[in-house]
Amino acid sequence: MNLEINFVLPHWLYWSVLLLLPLLVMFFVERSFRRGGIVDGGDTAEVPAGEEPAVVAEAPGNLFTAIVDRISGFAGRYVAYWALIAPFAFTYEVVVRYAFNSPTNWVHESMTLMFGMQYLLAGAFALREGGHVRVDILYSRARPLNKAALDLVTSVFFFIFTIALMVTGWKFFSQSVSDAVFFGSSYANEVSFTEWAVQYYPVKFMLFFGAVLLLLQGIGQLIRDFQVYRQHWQADNGGRAFAMVLLGLGVVLAGWTLFEMVNVAVTDYDSLAGSLENSLYGMSIGGLTLVMFGSLMVVLVAGLPLAFVTGGLGVVFLYLVGDQAMLNLMPSRIFPMMTNYQLSAIPLFIFMASVLEKAGIIEELFDVVYKWMGGLRAGLAIATIIASTLLAAMVGVIGAAVVTMGLIALPAMLKRHYNPEIAIGSIMAGGTLGILIPPSILAIIYGVIAQQSVGELYLGSLIPGLLLATMYGLYCWLRGTLNIRMAPPMPEEDRVGMGEKLRLLRNMLAPIVLVLLVLGIIFTGVATPVEAAGIGTFGALVVAAMHRRLTWPNLHAACMTTLVATAMVMWIIFGASIFVGFYILQGGQQFVQDLITGAGLGPYAVLGVMMVLLVALGMFLDWVGILLLAVPIFVPLIQGLSFDGVFGLPGVAPADVSLWFGVIYLVNMQMSFLSPPFGYALFYIKGVCPPHITMAQIFKSSFPFLGIQALGLILVILFPALVTWLPNLAYG
Structure with a gap:
């Protein structure tokens, strides 16, 4: 008796569920809250009726920020409810695989693409909610006026990253949808390479659309930052010189960014006079290492969220060492992370x-x-x-x-x-x-x-x-x-x-x-x-x-909590993958490996140096940032070493070295959290x-x-x- 189930989800049904299900869930959630429903445990992280989020009293915003907040809130809720689909989809896959010998590809691909789109669209909501992790070692200790000035200065790197992602994301999308309409030069109506062959261009469009939402929310945040700066300027009776220097630096950085944007818009191969495009070409990898990681630490301690520090600096160095064409690496680095099954x-x-x-x-x-x-x-x-x-x-x-x-x-x-x-x-x-x-x-x-x-x-x-x-x-x-x-x-x-x-x-x-x-x-x-x-x-x-x-309120709260936490992790991955990916592309991985091996240290001494570096990084960086910065450089080096044991104890088989180091890394991260x-x-x-x-x-x-x-x-x-x-x- 053949019990196989040969159902394959139609494309139109997949897109229809993603479009309509969140609206249905919103209806039931809001009805439940109107009837007195409450959230058990923590709070909701989002007001169901679409009310404006609570903001700091000294940053009241304006009509524009209120509209943007509502847009980000609606977009966040909309994609957060997609999480309700996945448990049923994966349970269905396991049941039909073992009970009916009918494994599927479409379940895995549909959920991977769904979450990939969710990551991109959740960035603006996480920014609105303060969900992006920032390294506030010095930032939190600064005077309120200086803190407000730092917010204005570091926002330049946020806009560099966001605008570059928006422009390159549009090109990435247009090449996959239609040569005739969107001026693409690659695929037309691109589909996935599995037998499900679902359309890829809606997924790639989220690179552009997510950047647009993030840009709007960032502009709203910039408006509030200006309000905070003005109020602290009026209230602060102490020295204002440092804040003025920071603000001047921010104006210079913003002016340079606008000029380079004009350069990208009007030139292809010959840069405008005064442009810094390709200005660091030919710099040695040692010098580039000092410049890249030195600037990373400076901007990190200034308080910008880690995702936008690494992403913004990655864009800057792509432009300074390479040229404007290299910026198109951004979506090609982010898209594989969006669509990574694991x-x-x-x-x-x-x-x-x-x-x-x-x-x-x-x-x-x-x-x-x-x-x-x-x-x-x-x-x-x-x-x-x-x-x-x-x-x-x-x-x-x-x-x-x-x-x-x-x-x-x-x-x-x-x-x-x-x-x-x-x-x-x-x-x-x-x-x-x-x-x-x-x-x-x-x-x-x-x-x-x-x-x-x-x-x-x-x-x-x-x-x-x-x-x-x-x-x-x-x-x-x-x-x-x-x-x-x-x-x-x-x-x-x-x-x-x-x-x-x-x-x-x-x-x-x-x-x-x-x-x-x-x-x-x-x-x-x-x-x-x-x-x-x-x-x-x-x-x-x-x-x-x-x-x-x-209950509907509890499901709502779980979805919103999940969205903010996931967005924080994934946007750090997106930003760090650009920064670290470019560094490795320039030969950074080989440089670090040669630097360590050239010191004449034995395998266990090399491992000890790595452990100390990881603990030190853990004092400053978030765990995702440490992983993205260190692991791509450390793992290849470790895999090339032999660990034969110490004090007569058994060593590690070559095939187990990567696994062994991975667990050592996880134990080390425990130490970094308590250091x-x-x-x-x-x-x-x-x-x-x-x-x-x-x-x-x-x-x-x-x-x-x-x-x-x-x-x-x-x-x-x-x-x-x-x-x-x-x-x-x-x-x-």
């Missing part, structure tokens, strides 16, 4: 975590673990680490885990007179386990950049992740045992019997089974990580329904701490756990079987 797992895992959070699972998870472990010395800290480990298997995003556990566990520990250093340290260390414990989003991006199997990375990082969690818990227990006042156990009157513990555990059965299901189908090879993420999200919707939290003075976890936790908790206390609380992480890193380096044993057992 990156589709990022929004799905974030969506899964958001749905579970709205369902109240995370609060229940901590309560259950605390009731089980509370009788131990430092039981609440140990419960925090265990809950963080389980949360890492649901979330995969580090900031979310630290903040969530900070909101839930920190008040409970301080209420029970825990030493703040134990309380804060256990939350920060446990929260960073999301880097290692599958399904780590960092591991997904690393796998894409380093051409490494994500499934192998997940298996390889599992034992080191659990090892670190055990070491964190053991440390807390020892501190609580040696000094009971630092981490007292749960009072006798608050403890529950075994019957109550089992009842509480029964409430967590569904989400735990869901996590085991997702990880199980990845590790056994039943489904890809992307399919597993889709199935996991479908399961999260079922769990939310079981907890009676599957004072600028580790990101330190500031995540500061945002949810009571006012009396100082940064000095937070720094001090990180040191013991940093030492544990360093020990874990050393163990993974000395005993590579901690990484390679499980993948070799599973895959041979």
Whole structure:
């Protein structure tokens, strides 16, 4: 009996669903809010009725900014609701593949293209919501007037990146749709290369349209920045000289940018007199390295979001070292990231975590673990680490885990007179386990950049992740045992019997089974990580329904949270891929490799230098930025080295070096998150701490756990079987 299903999604139906489904969801969401519906857990990140977002009182904006905000808000909501399609699509694919022996290509391609379009259109909404990560080391410490001046100066790089993307994106689109109408010179009515043969030009159009939305939102932000600058100028009684110098620099940069735009518009091969096009051609790679990365650090600390720092500077150097024709590399660097299948797992895992959070699972998870472990010395800290480990298997995003556990566990520990250093340290260390414990989003991006199997990375990082969690818990227990006042156990009157513990555990059965299901189908090879993420999200919707939290307001909030988090990650990837891609194209990768190997260091010394550099970068940069900047340069160098072991210990097989280094990199990123003075976890936790908790206390609380992480890193380096044993057992 033939049970095969030969359904192939018609193109017209695919585009119709993308066009009409968000409007239908908007109707139900707004109706639910009008009837008194509320969001469980966090807030919505977007007002459903289309109201203007709250803005800082000193930057009121005007009619233009209000209109742009509404456009960005509508576009963000529109594409955010696309995420609701993916769980059902991927679940359908796995079911028909195994139950009916009818695998499809169209499911994977349709969802990949859908998310690719979502990334581009979400950039403006994330900018409106302040979702783009900025390195505010010096920026946050500047006087308000100087801060406002910095915003004006650095906005030039934003507009360089956005306008270049808009112009080259239009050309990229026009070449794929119609030679006659859009002046293209390449394909006409371009379609994908699979048997589904869906039209590519709507996807490529989003490069242009997303840049237009981003440009409009950026102009609105510039208007507000001018208002803020004017108000601080009038109110500031201190020195204004530095702000005037910054503003003058901004005018010069803006004037130069406009002149070069005219040069691009009116010339092809011969530049206008005074143009800087091609002015750095012939510069040595050593000099180019100093100029590129020196300017990167200067603009970074000035406070511009990382995506636009790297993207804007990438455009500048494409133009200065090459010429205007090289700017057309931009869409050819971004489009492969838009349409990368494995990156589709990022929004799905974030969506899964958001749905579970709205369902109240995370609060229940901590309560259950605390009731089980509370009788131990430092039981609440140990419960925090265990809950963080389980949360890492649901979330995969580090900031979310630290903040969530900070909101839930920190008040409970301080209420029970825990030493703040134990309380804060256990939350920060446990929260960073999301880097290692599958399904780590960092591991997904690393796998894409380093051409490494994500499934192998997940298996390889599992034992080191659990090892670190055990070491964190053991440390807390020892501190609580040696000094009971630092981490007292749960009072006798608050403890529950075994019957109550089992009842509480029964409430967590569904989400735990869901996590085991997702990880199980990845590790056994039943489904890809992307399919597993889709199935996991479908399961999260079922769990939310079981907890009676599957409401339109909660779905809305989960979609919007997912959109902002995904846009932040993907736009950093877009910007950094231009900057790093150009540097590698100029020979930067080979230069760095020659520089390190020329120092005469052995393989393990080279690895040690890389580890120090990564920790140092982690004090300043976001984790995505570090990965995009460092991994493309480090991985090829590591792959060419032999690691035969030290102190008579076993070495690493050549075939396992890339996997081993990948897990070492993930462990190192845990250290970077906790490294004072600028580790990101330190500031995540500061945002949810009571006012009396100082940064000095937070720094001090990180040191013991940093030492544990360093020990874990050393163990993974000395005993590579901690990484390679499980993948070799599973895959041979």
